[in-house]
Amino acid sequence: MPDSAFDEPGDLRVDRTPDKSGDQQDNHSENAHRRSARRAALGVLVRAFPGWTGLLAALAVLGGALPSVFALLVGRLVDLVPGAVRGGFSSPDGRRIVTTLVLVGGLLLAQEVVRMVRELVSNELYRRFDEYLLSRVMATILGVPRLDLFEDPVLAAATDRAVRIARFGPGELVSGLSTRWFGLAQGLAAAAVAAYVWPVAAVVIAPLWIVLGHQLRADAFRANPFWAEPLRRAGYLKRLATMPEWAKELRIFGLAEWLVDRFGVEWRQVMEQLWRTRRVGYRVSGTLFGLALLANVAVVVFVAHSALTGGLAVGSLAVLVQSMFGMAQLASQEGDVWIENGAIPVPDVLAHERLAATRVPAKVPTRTARGLPAREIRFEAVHFGYPGRERPVFTDLDLTIEAGRSLAVVGLNGAGKTTLTKLLTGLSLPQAGRILVDGVDLADLDPVSWRRSVAAIFQDFVHYPLPARDNIGFGAVETLADPDVAAVDARVRAAARRAGAEQILDGLPGGLDTYLSRRHTGGVDLSGGQWQRIALARAMTAVSAGARVLVLDEPTAHLDVRAEADLYDRFLDLTSGLTAIVISHRFSTVRRADRIVVLDGGRVVEDGSHDELLTADGRYAALFRTQALRYTDEAHTTAAGDA
Known part of the structure; x- marks a missing residue:
């Protein structure tokens, strides 16, 4: 397995070979x-x-x-x-x-x-x-x-x-x-x-303990960065073994023994390098400890003799001996x-x-987005690229999204479909060009009020390990604070019904109070399709609270054939009266949109309805026929198997 598999984001890569010539400088730094x-x-x-x-x-x-x-x-x-x-x-x-x-x-x-x-x-x-x-x-x-x-x-x-x-x-x-x-x-x-x-005792012993303490502290921290990587690797292996995300694959592929052995190898390397680095320091510490011990013995012998000869009171001797033990704390x-x-x-x-x-605007826009968009959302010559990447996602992107209608966005992986939703929701800003909402620059709108106008299901939507009520109600979190629990539950169930998730709620052992995670007592795990229904219900909650823009990023990715067909039947109802943007690889979904655009090379290369794009016989038509052929082949195979 390559070393990079063990790297954590943000950690600095370091050479695993110690540079002994730079040890002193590295330790000082x-x-x-x-x-x-x-x-x-x-x-x-x-x-x-x-x-x-x-x-x-x-x-x-x-x-x-x-x-x-x-x-x-x-x-x-x-x-x-x-x-x-x-x-x-x-x-x-x-x-x-x-x-x-x-x-x-x-x-x-x-x-x-x-x-x-x-x-x-x-x-x-x-x-x-x-x-x-x-x-x-x-x-x-x-x-x-x-x-x-x-x-x-x-x-x-x-x-x-x-x-x-x-x-x-x-x-x-x-x-x-x-x-x-x-x-x-x-x-x-x-x-x-x-x-x-007896001042001599303090002058002789206290400095030795202080110096020894300083040396012991230096020894404890004496470690060149060359052993940091195996330590990080060992930590990563430990998390692999203990976290539930990887539990299934580790057992299916029989990686348990390999993981334990690899962890032992990495940990032994950490300890060997660490002890090798500290060995020199321990010799110095040992010498200082020997000197401190000799000094203490010498002082005890001298004051004991002084007490026996009457030069020092016995009580003073007792105080001094106790103080000598206390001074050892200076090296602790x-x-x-x-x-x-x-x-x-x-x-x-x-x-x-x-x-x-540096990324928080000095002045947050206060212009409300309530009631927007009433006419359109327009991308004008939008340029956007991610930091660290040479090639931009969009270059001079022009796109008009009519309010109250549905728009499907298709394209190959990497065409910028999900990036488009980030720009639309204000989670990212274009480096050039503008996004206008009814003629108002999106950058001039209050981001909070704009996001309340947008309901979105992203492809990587969150599985909240919380009660079902919260998972759906988060679409309009302010409504969860309503003291009328019955009213809250009614809104949650209405959103679930609109998303086709009502049967899921009915099957939960604790109703809306059921935690959607087996890691909680009485909690349950949902299937991928069920989670997608819950996420869709969350978006419907936002719509019920006033959101006018609905973004569906791969809304059928986790649904089976029957659930997908059900969502198709609901599509027009879900998007009725909304400005809907649908991103999907499944053309059976996008064909129902009022309008379809094809992204490629950072621009819109085709634009029209499903029938118009099929008639144009361009990229959309080719992709649609390829997918339709695959579904036809699968249907024939299934029929042959049934026969």
Whole structure:
């Protein structure tokens, strides 16, 4: 299987062979990128939730400092014990011990309360930040009125990177920061206490732990981009094995064993390359850890000797030993992985917003499209091509669509039939020329009001895993908010009846409340033809709500012969009074349209009724005869088989 089969849109292709001469520079660049991502993520978090972030930081600092206060109280207890033993609890030292024990108990209670509150704040901020960033991505995508984010290669790549934030879990940034701040506060507080007891200990040990922590962090992130591709490939293979879209083919073609073996190969390559890259760094880390350990042992030996000779109080020794353990938190990497997971996608989200902003018009047209078209929709010298493609789809396309009549559009694959519907619905804009609706440029009409004037079934219509009511009612979503549920259901059933989907609704176990997906309890799966009926009913809902333009892109693609014949019988009723545009490869459908145009080479090459085009004996006639002959052959074959 070629490598390109594993690529995800937006991912950068990288050489799988490591360039050892550039390791240092690559690592420096990678670490700089990670630091920049963390700063950007923290900035977004603080700006979005300043109060919550400040509260979390304060609780983390307080929680990290309390163990050092505990160490001081323990040291005080150790110093007071001899006097209390000699004089009893009624002596001054005895009373001080009682007071100190009360403080110790209060401190332990305070530590537990701070820990619990910190966890509550962290969990709440986690959820809020998760929802906030994901909402920003959704708002950015839905805020672009057309399809630029999916059809422009640069914007599509940025969109793919931004939407992957859901897989990383941006809220993990909050959990990581909470843990990291707590550990850092604990280490710094311990260093401060050690400096108070014996400054030399803090000066010698704290810097070693800080340097070791920095090195461990560099080791954790030490990875040239050459191992990113096998990791991406392994991730893709994992999704292949776990997602329902591919479950049938994997089993039919017996790919299960191959998939498991290939995943193991890719994952082993990831780990081998990763460990090979990090090996050098671990030698440095090991050396630093050995130095830190020797420094701690040396300090313990020195202060123990000092305590035995009377140079240092026993209580101070106890405080110092506890502080030495606390200073080890300065090298802790706990929480770093969470910070990394939450921070990495944030720059992609911000970059995506900046790019998307270039495709949002500074001034949205406000001219209403209500009641349009009354006369015609006219394409004048329209030129359109997709970004990244050399050959345009349309060049100087001229086409008039009369209001209230049906128009069929035919042509070979790639002729631009579906692109025509995108332009007609305003999902794409021509690079040159104009689309006029009753003489008004479509670009000057409010896009929301125009789309409410258009009901469309695209060839790749959506199967919403939602109740049947929503699947049909989405054609006029505002009507679903009607508090009169009975009225909503009546409108839904009327649209279904017009589309020939009423029997489908009658067969659902939960009626309109039935989820159209087996992944929901009590849900059902529909056949392709049934789904097409539901989609047609959705369009009929829009028509009932006032849409005057009906676009049918391959309306019979998933229907069987009987259902197709039924749709033909309904065609005139469905399109009566509407400006209907029908795109289909099946000429039994298009022949019923008032007018037919043939697209080729980016232009209209034939135009007329079915009979007129057959008489002209051009491309339409040739295509029609070819398809009619195929149907005739199939009929003869079926008849012979029956005989």
